[in-house]
Amino acid sequence: MEDRKIELELKKYGSNQTTPASNGLTLARVITTSHLNYSIITDEGQYKAQVAGRIANMAVGPEDFPTVGDWVQVRLPENVEDFAIIERLNDRKSVFLRKASGQKSVAQLVAANIDWLLLCMALDDNFNVRRMERYLAVAAASGSDLAIVLTKADKSDNIEKQLSELTEISGESRIIICDATSENGLSELKSFMKSGQTYAFLGSSGVGKTTLINHLLGSHDLATKEVRQTDSHGRHTTTARQLMLLPNGSVVIDTPGMRELGLLDADIDSTFKDVQFYAKQCKFKDCSHQNEPGCAVQAAVANGELSADRVNSYLQLLQEKSHNNELRGKARENAKVNRMFGSKNQMKNFRRNLKKKR
Template identity: 65%
Template sequence: MARVIATSHMQYTVVTAAGQFQAQLAGRLTNLASGPEDLPTVGDWVQLRLPANETDAAIIERLNARSTVFLRKTAGRRSGAQLVAANIDWLLLCMALDANFNIRRLERYLAVAATSGAQAAIVLTKADQAQNLAEQLTAVAAVSASAPLLICDATKADGVQELKDFMQPRLTYAFLGSSGVGKSTLINRLLGADKIATQAVRASDAHGRHTTTARQLLHLPNGSLVIDTPGMRELGLLSADVDNTFADIQALAENCCFNDCTHQHEPGCAVQAAVATGELPAERLASYQRLKAEQSRNNNLRGKERENAKITRMFGGKKQMKAMIKASRLRHR
């Protein structure tokens, strides 16, 4: 058995008791995959066939069952899945306290993380550039529910100590966040060396570039395992627990007059009443409605794409399927 520690363009780096190897997928594994989620990603445990010659690639024969998995919708209009990491114990959702601070983005990350099976913690980076730390912490606390909150300042010698103390040996952590939040910088501090390239963010809007382009699993000095992931300019909803992430809205909705209340224009809507009194921020309700609509739309699209993919695997395409059905009907006349 081996664990995938890096991936890039369908090429894999795996580590086993016998050492580290470059690996490729067995043809059977590729042919049986119905989508990207059926193929290995960083953190996966796989069954491996070692090469007779050390210079040759090993062959990944089978993907073991996952305990947790984090995936997102592929960028753009397609609704396919993109695997980010698997078999993670903790998702570390990173958000900078500089001009890139965005509570609505954090709500999105929490909703997607909630369906991964892993626990989620919030890591606030760049504390030295905080706009108004007290207000920002209050805003995060209002949406974070029970997720642990960690604050980091990589410019100070002890600025990541809280994060170091949080991370435990033999557990796997995945750092997730948008470009420029400082994930690679944090990991370098944890490693005690600048092993991951970093770039400065744009001063105009605090956004960064995709410094990390391939996912990799790294071993920290304290025995923890970390997965560095590329910065995400877009985190599309594919599988998300929006309702639990917005538990406050769900609690209010129990008092609505209609069970199928959309919390928009219905009379007797307890959620809208809470917005009117200031109990619930209008921006949070808008975020909830936006995420629910996006999730529903993507689920419908994904269902159609899966059906089309199944038809292609079985018949070669819709045209061929129709021709086979027509031929079958003619034979049975």
């Protein structure tokens, strides 16, 4: 009977993986990351892990390494205290990534193989529709299903107005309202989350993600801090991403609060379908929707059919995505050159020498 329990252990950590391990390797799921050190769960139990040298040598960016939620194939150590070696990274069914903080356009993986992204926003003074547009655009490119989770309903001064503003931008995404101070304030969220499904909570610092997860866990294992009263912003209580099991069989990923959400992969068109509807009617196919004659988007703004703020947000996100992805492409290309030749100068020398031989 004990062997049967061990055999079923990994299945508890998500049902979104169908690729088995091969060549003597063991299937595992990454449950925490810290730099290039990982914690993984297997049918044999939990192990510390590191990537094989082959993966590290072939990587040209952070997205080539495992992240929380990834399914990997590992070589287990003889001693459980030693590191398992991650030999293969299984194909991702979904991945949420953003531009890392700073000047360089480098991807930062947040979580992978997520069934549902729960985009959290508080109904206090931190409520911001433009920020949610950004989250929706990035999340729409992840391959996951989306839902908006509104926290701190007890702090809202006009919840009807806030819901109306969100409904205008949320598309088909479900909106779930939570009040962690009420006995039944999380009933809608609890009934929404199903056994075997993986849910990632994403949002700004102070929106109450960790508080929600503590209630879902039925404990206070995860530390929380109060938000600042001056601006309703919180501090980074969660400092690392981690994957956990809930009592109802759901799998959750808690993530650090985000001060900024830089765009790399983003599905802006699907997030702004209302703007796209008019953009297709513009006189010129390459219309920038600013000063061109025959711009149906600006005409819709003038007629009150589109919000000027929403159009400005759309244009800003398009420009940011284009700029960051151009930089990202150059960075990945440079990384490939450095990996193969050591530097661009060495690559040029190699080409010159090859040309002489010919």
